[in-house]
Amino acid sequence: MKKLINDPRAVVGEMLEGLVSLHPGLALLEGEAVVMRSDLPADPAARQVAVLSGGGSGHEPAHAGYVGPGMLHAAVAGDVFTSPSTDSVLAAIRAVAGPAGALLVVKNYTGDRLNFGLAAELARSEGIPTEIVIVSDDVSLRDTVEPSRRRGIAGTVLVHKVAGAASASGASLAQVAREAAAAASALGTMGVGLGACTVPAAGRPGFTLGEDEMELGLGIHGEQGVRRVPLQPANVLTDTLLSAIVDDQRLGAGDRVVLLINGLGGTPAQELAIIARRALAFLRERGITVERAWSGEFLTALEMPGCSLSLMKVDDERLHRLDAATSAPAWPGSGRFAPARRIAPARPVAHASDATESRPADMEPVHQALLAIADAFDAAETRLTELDGAAGDGDLGISLVRGAAAIRALPPSSWTSPSRALMALSEALRRAIGGSSGPFYATALLRASRRLADHPQPDARAWAEAFQAGVEAVAELGGAGPGDRTMIDALRPAADIFFRELQAGGTPAEAWAEALLAAERGAEATARMKPRLGRASYLGERALGLPDAGAEAVVVWLRALSRFIR
Incomplete structure (x- = not known):
């Protein structure tokens, strides 16, 4: 195993310390693996609805990278690919929430549901209004499990944005939870892995792939996918991923969506851009309007090579939430792009002998x-x-x-x-x-x-x-x-x-x-x-x-x- 770390047992703490050191808008909660906003009002009564999320580490920039005005108020980190403890989640709720309450955005994994769910119950018993929204956007499991049991993967970042913007607008807890839940239900994601990642504590890759193989429909914890298939060219793979999402979400001509192209940690921006090129063309061919598109690393699986694509159906109100300002370090910007690829005309170069002549x-x-x-x-x-x-x-x-x-x-x-x-x-x-x-x-x-x-x-x-x-x-x-x-x-x-x-x-x-x-x-x-x-x-x-x-x-x-x- 070759990683730029000191001690596998210290990875999460040192990573969070480094992140907070780089961003003055963030703070570490004393004694906990929790990153929170450093600008929260001292008086809890003056605080908006607190939006919290988190999960195992190894998904950077998620989740701490989305802490900031307009997005999350706090992110709770567990060990690599391990749910944070109930006590850590509860400590985060206590630190950032006031009478307006807290919304927990939780990816649909058993450990996260249990620990965030119990923390929410404990927070309510302390008088802190707390709601939970579960994200289960993984469409690769549509033929395997019922919708409520699907995994939450990269599309969760878009739910963070919608919920954070709703909170920043002054909406009530009920309204923030309602908008977040609606956004989660309008979301589908499909991923592919070209290789495995190495958990620091394990010291070896989670699985092996042949040079001409890939794992289709994988999650975000270094696990194998739903099925192993032959390696496909980027255009074919993009069509495969998007077809699954479009079919699952019943998207068609006239629908409006936003697109998230997410690298899993080991995929160059060059390859993500090639995927983006085909994804935009695929959706236009089907009459689906892409209102915003982002490409980069949003929710990764350590250094895994591969990507996921997410589509969220939008209307004017949800698009307004996605467009709202945020200073969270990892949010990539507006997502606006040109309606058509711009090609500037080249200046022609004339040659005296350009006329077609027979070859002597x-x-x-x-x-x-x-x-x-x-x-x-x-x-x-x-x-x-x-x-x-x-x-x-x-x-x-x-x-x-x-x-x-x-x-x-x-x-x-x-x-x-x-x-x-x-x-x-x-x-x-x-x-x-x-x-x-x-x-x-x-x-x-x-x-x-x-x-x-x-x-x-x-x-x-x-x-x-x-x-x-x-x-x-x-x-x-x-x-x-x-x-x-x-x-x-x-x-x-x-x-x-x-x-x-x-x-x-x-x-x-x-x-x-x-x-x-x-x-x-x-x-x-x-x-x-x-x-x-x-x-x-x-x-x-x-x-x-x-x-x-x-x-x-x-x-x-x-x-x-x-x-x-x-």
Whole structure:
């Protein structure tokens, strides 16, 4: 188990101390794992209806992150995935409630129902009016248990917001409870897990999944889902989750909803945005109006990879509650978004040779040579990905595959002359290849294109000069030289030896064979070089043992050109 903790037994207390230290609007209740507002009136008679929630820890930012004006007055934390005690809940009620009473928003788990329920009963016996609203939004259990026994999961956060806003408006306990209960009944959530999480006290994952499996319909306590299914693309998965909610909640054209895209703790914002993209499209296709949408981590399961989607049906009054101001640290904001995806028009770039022209016969070998490079990039993807992943970010293989696709997509106007072909290739690779390789190749090709501008039918010497010019451009742009463990270690000897062998009277094919051999030796030598530039330089001697991926990529395309050099 690798976690940034001190002692598994101290996780909850230290976590709450850190949270409260970061937010001046929060306070810790002495002797209890309770976070409460620090701005409550000293006179209990001046207080609004207190809204409280809580449960086991491990769901951060829930529940303490939703404590603040306009949301919760207090949150009660238990141990990781363990209900807080009755005494802790009662202590929280006593600390924040006044004559206006308290509403407890409780997720539908046995431990939470028992401990919050008993605390409510004890609070009533002390003269504190107390009501409970149970949230059971997990639609994955619709074929397993009756609705009242479903679990409460991420949609609970929306109930917190509705109840907190109702309290902040000055509503009575009965009214706050009524609005919260109505919001809970208009709510459905469905989750999916791509892997397990590790409870600190357990020290090992709760279950294991194959690389091509996922758990559909899981809760928030690291447990398995309702069923294990094959891994699905994001669009298909989003449709699966939303279809279950829409069917369960009987949503259809004309209905108004808000959407919550919740990461379970180990899902990047990038992936949640991809889910959000499809979710909004799915709902629009069905005529369901999405009034507000939020994406992020709201109620997690430690570091579990996966997400859940929640839909809450709204009317103007409920939407007003969701729009009401709050300063709770974890509430993400208004949730407003553009009614349609905005796409700004790009400024067109005109080229003198953009008109479609037929390809001259002498350009056919150039065209075929570049297509051979594209095929070579495709074939080398796995190897280049492995090498780049060992010392970099692992994207070189897929980047060059995108470059291969860009080569094949070059329009007929690209093939009017060698100079124009290199210029078009520079533009295409600049757009297609990410990371550092894109700018390097684009710059080299641009410089080489200019060198060939006065050679409509360049001979071998002109090509050699263009090759050297391109390599020099790469060196200038990146600041690398031989011995720095970069693509230059393959490029520089290849370009220099090709030019030198031609000068010595060798045929182009002979010169190119020597150039290729020099590039291969240069790339091989990088395995023994300590990197000085790029991401690999951060690894120091740990990068030794494998050749540089960029240098190997140079060998790939040089080798592909061999049969075209005559």
